[in-house]
Amino acid sequence: MNKICSLLLLSIALSSTIIGCSDEAKNKAMAEKYNAVQAENAKHKAMSAQEMAAHSDEEMHHDMPMPAGSTAITHNIDTDEIGRNADDLPPPINRTQAQTVSVNLYTEELVAEMMPEVTYQYWTYNGKVPGPFIRARAGDQVEINLSHGKPGAAHQGHNEHTSAEHAAAGHSAHSIDLHAVVGPGGGAPLMQVGQGEEKSFRFKATHPGIYVYHCASPHVPSHIANGMYGMLLVEPAEGLAKVDREFYVMQGDFYTTGKYGAKGFQALSKEKLLAEQPDYFLFNGRVNSLNGERALKAKVGEKIRLFVGVGSHVAANFHIIGAVFDKLYKDGTFSNPPLKDVQTTNISPGSAVMIEFTAEVPGKYLLIDHSLSRAIDKGALAELIIEGPEQPELYQQVSN
Numbered sequence: 557m558n559k560i561c562s563l564l565l566l567s568i569a570l571s572s573t574i575i576g577c578s579d580e581a582k583n584k585a586m587a588e589k590y591n592a593v594q595a596e597n598a599k600h601k602a603m604s605a606q607e608m609a610a611h612s613d614e615e616m617h618h619d620m621p622m623p624a625g626s627t628a629i630t631h632n633i634d635t636d637e638i639g640r641n642a643d644d645l646p647p648p649i650n651r652t653q654a655q656t657v658s659v660n661l662y663t664e665e666l667v668a669e670m671m672p673e674v675t676y677q678y679w680t681y682n683g684k685v686p687g688p689f690i691r692a693r694a695g696d697q698v699e700i701n702l703s704h705g706k707p708g709a710a711h712q713g714h715n716e717h718t719s720a721e722h723a724a725a726g727h728s729a730h731s732i733d734l735h736a737v738v739g740p741g742g743g744a745p746l747m748q749v750g751q752g753e754e755k756s757f758r759f760k761a762t763h764p765g766i767y768v769y770h771c772a773s774p775h776v777p778s779h780i781a782n783g784m785y786g787m788l789l790v791e792p793a794e795g796l797a798k799v800d801r802e803f804y805v806m807q808g809d810f811y812t813t814g815k816y817g818a819k820g821f822q823a824l825s826k827e828k829l830l831a832e833q834p835d836y837f838l839f840n841g842r843v844n845s846l847n848g849e850r851a852l853k854a855k856v857g858e859k860i861r862l863f864v865g866v867g868s869h870v871a872a873n874f875h876i877i878g879a880v881f882d883k884l885y886k887d888g889t890f891s892n893p894p895l896k897d898v899q900t901t902n903i904s905p906g907s908a909v910m911i912e913f914t915a916e917v918p919g920k921y922l923l924i925d926h927s928l929s930r931a932i933d934k935g936a937l938a939e940l941i942i943e944g945p946e947q948p949e950l951y952q953q954v955s956n
């Protein structure tokens with residue numbers, strides 16, 4: 557390679573401007589720069605929370621074009637799917653006697669895609685966001701078993717981290733506060749689990765309703781922002797009305813060092829968290845988690861029940877484009893009459909609602925946050941597909 561070409565390559569490596577030389581040389585220089593960015597991102601991933609806080613947002617934001625022959629930034633993805641399916645919930649309870657419901661939970665930190673080429677380290681219950689849907693009946697004893705780390709996975713992946721590394725990353729302990737618990741901290745004071753520990757506690761489910769649970773270990777807002785929340789249903793003793801479909805949806809706000817869509821590994825931005833300025837509003841953990849093949853599905857004439865909650869920090873304005881909620885059990889209570897014929901509902905952080913309506917006209921419906929930039933520009937958009945015969949008496953075009 558001649559001297560001029562070498563100088564040009566040096567210039568390529570120092571800037572993103574591509575100058576002459578051969579295509580092979582250009583690609584090589586681009587690939588080297590790309591790898592350097594990947595290495596820098598990997599370094600950020602390994603940083604402690606304090607080191608990250610000291611890093612400016614600008615430094616953390618790398619948005620590189622893809623060189624020929626390279627692969628997408630993956631950063632050791634731990635799971636191909638972080639989002640829980642909307643139909644992943646236990647069936648209705650049919651029994652008429654109280655019993656003990658035992659729930660096994662574990663905490664797990666997992667790097668996964670928030671959207672293609674954007675990775676994030678989620679903190680989870682049982683490896684998905686949201687955590688498992690817990691279902692009990694009023695009068696039941698609910699026993700929660702929580703282990704820090706996936707049982708039996710002590711020598712895999714991130715579980716190799718030392719206690720010091722866990723502490724530096726801010727998750728030396730995890731815990732659970734369930735809003736259906738009547739007692740101090742919703743159980744959290746009894747359930748602080750350190751690395752390798754497992755603890756259990758039991759509570760009586762006295763108040764029917766749909767509730768949120770979440771981690772309550774310091775720094776609590778960060779644990780929650782990283783995905784540590786789920787929902788707990790306490791059915792009334794007489795049960796809930798029969799429906800054809802039930803779905804489990806949680807809206808979460810996420811705070812990343814880069815802006816929405818910035819590629820590469822994204823750390824939690826504590827600065828944005830404290831400023832309450834999320835980059836992402838997501839249903840079930842990631843962009844398009846409940847779209848396409850994973851969309852909610854029903855048939856014309858079926859009764860649909862949605863459990864929708866907010867585990868994280870910003871209230872939701874939940875709306876389904878093209879639907880009216882026949883019944884809305886606001887604030888998660890079943891003990892008051894439902895509101896009827898509701899278009900949009902506010903869901904407070906740490907609260908949930910139960911919505912019932914009938915699928916009437918076939919087509920695609922969008923579940924959104926009606927603060928619309930959240931839906932259009934920040935991810936809060938899921939799909940409900942209703943199949944069946946057209947219903948012209950309800951919906952038809954007259955002319956076009």
Ligand SMILES: [Cu+2]
Pocket residue numbers: 679727729730731771772773779784
């Ligand atoms: Cu936690």
